[in-house]
Structure formats: structure tokens, C-alpha cells
Amino acid sequence: MVGTSEEAQGRPGEPGRLVVAVALVDSVRRVLAARRRSPPELAGLWEFPGGKVEPGEDELAALRRECREELRVEIETGRLFGEIALPRPGWRMRLWLGRVSGGTPVAVEHGALRWLGVDELDDVPWIPADAPLVDALRVELADPVDPVDPVDGSWAR
Numbered sequence: 001m002v003g004t005s006e007e008a009q010g011r012p013g014e015p016g017r018l019v020v021a022v023a024l025v026d027s028v029r030r031v032l033a034a035r036r037r038s039p040p041e042l043a044g045l046w047e048f049p050g051g052k053v054e055p056g057e058d059e060l061a062a063l064r065r066e067c068r069e070e071l072r073v074e075i076e077t078g079r080l081f082g083e084i085a086l087p088r089p090g091w092r093m094r095l096w097l098g099r100v101s102g103g104t105p106v107a108v109e110h111g112a113l114r115w116l117g118v119d120e121l122d123d124v125p126w127i128p129a130d131a132p133l134v135d136a137l138r139v140e141l142a143d144p145v146d147p148v149d150p151v152d153g154s155w156a157r
């Protein structure tokens with residue numbers, strides 16, 4: 001049953017963790033989504049690239065590391081887009097805006113990658129916890145708060 005495993009709920013007394021992820025936006029304002037292969041309760045669901053920040057690690061350094069490991073790309077980050085609580089005690093996830101600055105994403109650890117336009121965000125089953133971020137991204141992609149974001153003027157009009 002989904003949500004009953006240790007992966008979903010954590011061990012009693014386990015300290016929380018920070019997960020950092022990035023909404024990579026391309027020049028035609030599509031966002032990169034990645035399909036998880038594991039653990040079983042998340043396999044097949046789609047997410048933003050990222051992962052756990054290691055103890056003592058800088059959050060954005062962790063994000064760049066995860067993008068190299070998972071996608072084989074270099075990234076530039078823009079502004080912090082949002083933060084959510086994950087369904088595991090003490091765990092939260094911070095989502096940054098960003099773009100690929102080097103290389104082409106390859107699904108090293110994921111089952112698939114897709115660049116989704118604003119009208120395609122609902123085409124994949126996202127991890128349920130991500131729903132508020134996906135909703136906010138839908139608004140952002142359709143009508144950017146700052147048309148010269150996400151990094152330094154790279155939004156394509």
C-alpha cells in the first residue's frame with residue numbers, strides 16, 4: 001500500500017532532511033520532468049531533478065551535484081520558487097528555478113525525461129507532494145512574475 005513503507009514515512013526519531021530540486025526551464029518555457037524508477041511507491045511518478053542535501057553541504061552545490069549525477073548537465077540557478085513539506089516527518093523540499101547551462105540532459109538514473117510546456121504539465125503523473133509546486137509553475141510559465149527570470153534574462157518571449 002502506498003505511503004506505509006519506511007521510505008514514505010521515515011523511521012521514528014529520524015532527523016528530517018532537506019531535499020533540493022530544480023525546475024529547469026528552457027528557451028521556449030518548457031520545464032524538465034523526470035520519471036522515477038525507485039523506490040517502488042514512487043516508481044513511475046514524475047519529479048523535478050534533485051535529491052537530498054548531504055550534511056554540511058551547500059544547498060545549491062547539492063543541486064548542481066545532483067544534476068551532474070542524474071542528468072549529466074551543468075545548471076545555473078535563478079530564484080527560489082517554493083518550498084513544501086514532504087510526507088515524511090521533518091522532510092521538506094525546496095524548488096529552485098534554473099536552466100541548463102552545459103550539456104543535454106540524459107536519463108542516467110530516471111526512467112525517462114520530458115520537457116513539458118505549460119499545457120503539458122498534467123500529461124504526467126507527478127509525485128503527489130509536488131502538486132502545489134506544479135500548480136504554481138503552471139501560473140509562472142503562463143505569466144512569468146519577472147519576464148527576465150529565471151536566471152538572467154533567459155525567458156523567451
Ligand SMILES: Nc1nc2c([nH]c(=O)n2[C@H]2C[C@H](O)[C@@H](COP(=O)(O)OP(=O)(O)OP(=O)(O)O)O2)c(=O)[nH]1
Pocket residue numbers: 019020021042046047048049050051052053066086093127129130
Ligand atoms: N528530487 C526530487 N525528490 C522529490 C520530489 N518530490 C518528492 O516528494 N521527492 C522526494 C522523493 C524522495 O523521498 C526525496 C528525494 O530523495 P532522492 O532519493 O531522490 O535523493 P537522492 O538523489 O539523494 O537519493 P540517494 O542518493 O539517497 O539514492 O524527495 C521532486 O520533485 N524531486
